[in-house]
């Protein structure tokens with residue numbers, strides 16, 4: 001047993017932090033928010049050039065054959081610098097979906113493009129405020145997809161989409177759609193975080209390809225894995241907002257001393273820290289469960305997500321508060337984190353969904369000490 | 371990162387399990403909510419002592435202690451494994467948390483060789499039971515405000531004063547006692563630590579009843595207690611440094627020890643399935659489901675946090691301030707779970723109809739938790755520790771810092 005990162009993993013983190021720190025600065029985040037440009041293609045290309053997009057692909061798939069823990073490190077660093085990149089849909093969902101449920105042909109035709117940053121696969125699992133496999137009304141008949149998916153993060157920027165739809169028997173499955181195909185209408189939406197653009201995609205008799213290994217259980221597993229990795233992105237975000245709020249509390253003076261010396265402020269920062277650490281501990285367990293294929297993954301994912309959602313919401317809201325009037329301004333940093341936090345919440349669903357997943361999973365589990 | 375056992379760890383776990391199977395019985399439902407952590411009376415102490423002696427004989431006590439002091443020289447991770455395994459069995463409440471968790475590590479760092487040999491092995495076997503004589507009526511959070519005086523008399527020290535909230539003093543054989551030896555210097559500077567024999571007639575112990583009904587802590591009156599200089603632990607006037615070692619280990623023991631014991635949030639799922647709320651099983655009630663799920667998420671986080679702390683330890687890092695995280699979050703979680711467990715009974719909330727029923731157990735959890743939020747440094751003090759020592763925020767204003775104690 002060992003509940004920490006290895007030295008090699010620490011080195012990976014340092015390299016990533018340096019690289020992302022050069023590209024995805026908070027200034028870049030502000031500019032993107034102002035311009036509404038969204039997708040930070042420069043950072044995505046840099047990640048591709050560094051070989052990071054192929055992190056969790058095997059060498060024959062064109063990647064470097066690392067695992068979920070390394071992906072978690074990347075997630076955390078992306079979260080820390082608010083990089084506006086489709087990390088979760090592409091690397092945490094599309095890639096594992098292709099790997100676990102796709103065909104050899106699908107993998108061969110798509111994975112290299114993903115690793116090179118050319119192919120962007122959005123994941124269209126949400127509609128009607130819910131998530132597949134529980135909420136699915138899009139349908140596929142004779143390899144043609146019809147239905148509406150919304151919101152799809154990076155839907156307008158993507159080349160492909162991984163879409164949840166029911167097959168002819170009414171079972172939710174995953175299908176691959178080329179977004180340049182016929183019958184695809186994409187409309188940009190107005191998300192709380194414009195640096196994480198979202199779209200509505202309407203499919204009208206669009207040709208699609210089934211991922212043959214996909215079934216409701218596989219979709220759930222995919223969401224569990226993505227939730228674990230997203231928790232790391234959330235933790236990176238929360239740690240950064242805590243760090244910059246702590247720095248502010250040390251500098252900003254009132255009543256003759258730094259505001260961080262006042263307990264109401266100091267103790268709130270301590271609460272942020274404790275919530276983040278709690279989430280981190282759960283996320284560690286999640287990363288391990290994901291990497292090792294442990295059957296407690298559903299539980300691990302749910303507890304990681306629930307505590308990460310709580311940590312992010314608390315840290316971002318209180319960051320604004322502790323910055324005073326400045327915190328309420330568009331030019332200040334705290335709202336960037338608040339917005340990203342909400343977008344990360346929306347993408348894989350809020351607390352209500354994950355509480356139910358947790359209880360659903362535990363309902364049959366033995367409850368005396370095991 | 372690996373939450374599964376290495377082959378050596380699996381072998382260790384199997385050995386632990388084998389011994390536990392032969393020497394204890396697995397917990398059954400009736401013991402799910404352990405209503406107290408510390409032994410309370412002579413009968414429980416006798417059972418605790420017997421259990422400790424058997425463990426010590428078989429090499430399962432003080433796992434991480436060096437062999438020279440009767441320990442097993444095991445790794446912190448092996449300690450985690452042992453805690454997990456022992457937690458599955460109905461074992462007596464602990465009476466040795468202070469001796470093994472607090473006094474032992476303090477003596478290992480600050481004690482003389484003679485003190486180590488005299489104290490450590492007997493603390494481990496349970497032959498000696500230790501209590502912590504730190505807090506006083508006018509000095510709790512502000513521990514450095516203690517007034518108990520120790521005066522030199524030839525080669526001896528004579529100690530007088532009053533301690534309070536001393537857990538287990540009524541059944542302890544020994545105590546670690548912080549006293550003021552020099553009131554002419556500022557308060558943090560004039561203290562010295564002593565190791566005292568609780569059976570001395572100069573010490574009088576009176577149990578104090580708690581809101582949970584039991585009496586596991588005491589007030590202790592010390593009236594001209596004479597001890598030799600060899601009872602001094604650490605240097606003269608270095609008591610604060612020694613106390614900080616004890617307090618750090620206390621936070622650490624509480625957060626690591628409790629995280630794997632006590633009431634389990636999952637038990638609330640079972641309870642909610644048996645009782646009704648708004649005309650249907652409570653487990654179908656949205657609010658109840660939300661609360662339970664959040665409790666589980668927090669409890670898991672605390673467990674895994676304690677494993678992370680053990681991992682840092684096994685990499686040779688000293689127990690740091692991380693103990694404050696568990697210490698801060700645990701009491702409040704227990705309090706909220708206790709309240710919720712009681713509320714599940716609806717208009718019968720808090721009304722026990724039979725000894726040991728669900729209400730009685732959760733009520734006890736609820737009435738015990740406030741002690742967790744204060745003992746070992748209150749929630750507020752933990753937040754200050756996190757804020758100042760981890761986040762580096764400016765320290766509290768301390769108006770009495772540079773004033774001689776005698777002028778305060």
Ligand SMILES: Cc1cc2nc3c(=O)[nH]c(=O)nc-3n(C[C@H](O)[C@H](O)[C@H](O)COP(=O)(O)OP(=O)(O)OC[C@H]3O[C@@H](n4cnc5c(N)ncnc54)[C@H](O)[C@@H]3O)c2cc1C
Pocket residue numbers: 263501502503504505507508509510511512534535536537538587740741742744745746747748749750751754766
């Ligand atoms: C169950 C239990 C077992 C205990 N066992 C032992 C034992 O075995 N040995 C021993 O020596 N002691 C023991 N204690 C004592 C414990 O360490 C003290 O109660 C604790 O440190 C608080 O001190 P106090 O009771 O004097 O409260 P106070 O220090 O008077 O605190 C009162 C309130 O003020 C708050 N407060 C105080 N100072 C500050 C500050 N600077 N900033 C913000 N808030 C502040 C506190 O958080 C608390 O809410 C035990 C206590 C309990 C409840």
